[in-house]
Amino acid sequence: MQAAADPRLPRYEQIREHLRRRIFAGEWAPGAALPAETELAKEYEVALGTMRKAIELMVDDGLIERLHGKGTFVRGELQQASMFRFFRFRRDADDASPVVPHTVIHALQEATLDDRVAERLSLGRARRGIFILRSRELPEGSGLLERIWLPYPPFRELLKLQPKDMPDLLYPFYRSRCGVVIARASETIRFATLGRDDAALMGMAKGAPVAVIERTAFSLTGEPVEFRITQGDAAKFYYNVEIK
Structure with missing residues (x-):
């Protein structure tokens, strides 16, 4: 050949x-x-x-x-990418079984991407995108609050959906609905305090400490196709890694 x-x-x-x-x-x-x-x-x-x-x-x-x-x-779809691997949510101190949060979509809309997001997604002057704001809620409040930005062309099918139709696991949905396979991601972790609006969404006090995970996800072709910022209660932050 x-x-x-x-x-x-x-x-x-x-x-x-x-x-x-x-x-x-x-x-x-x-x-x-x-x-x-x-x-x-x-x-x-x-x-x-x-x-x-x-x-x-x-x-x-x-x-x-x-x-x-x-x-x-x-290379297959990125596995074990859930943000919950950074946190430990339990019903109470004596119950070791994990709580499965309920996802609430607060926003699913077309958006003009700012400079920082456009840079993360390597979009240059193309600033048309999609913005998702969602919380992963627990009985006592939000477990996680996530802001997700996507480039418009490959993900425009998402705008045809109602927020209630968005699943908990987005990467398999990106593949089945939009034909985009997430193959890898890079993440950074830092700590911050909550502003008023985010505190209200998370059911936490303004100024409460949170862990902040920033992720850029890449397709099979190596293009950045998702930028995500996830916030979670710093008191529940848990990170374990094996170093060889």
């Missing part, structure tokens, strides 16, 4: 670009296994070493991943 790419590029980069196009066209879905490198080398009529270089570049791009003893796979 001939890889339709810039002929001035090294052969392995041409193959990398052609394989990327095949993935983006849906030939291999997120989580699907790619053919063995020997099969791909035969298909593209190149040496195995050339194919391995192309695959290694795609691994570095974050588009595919190697699983030892299993093969090479298109």
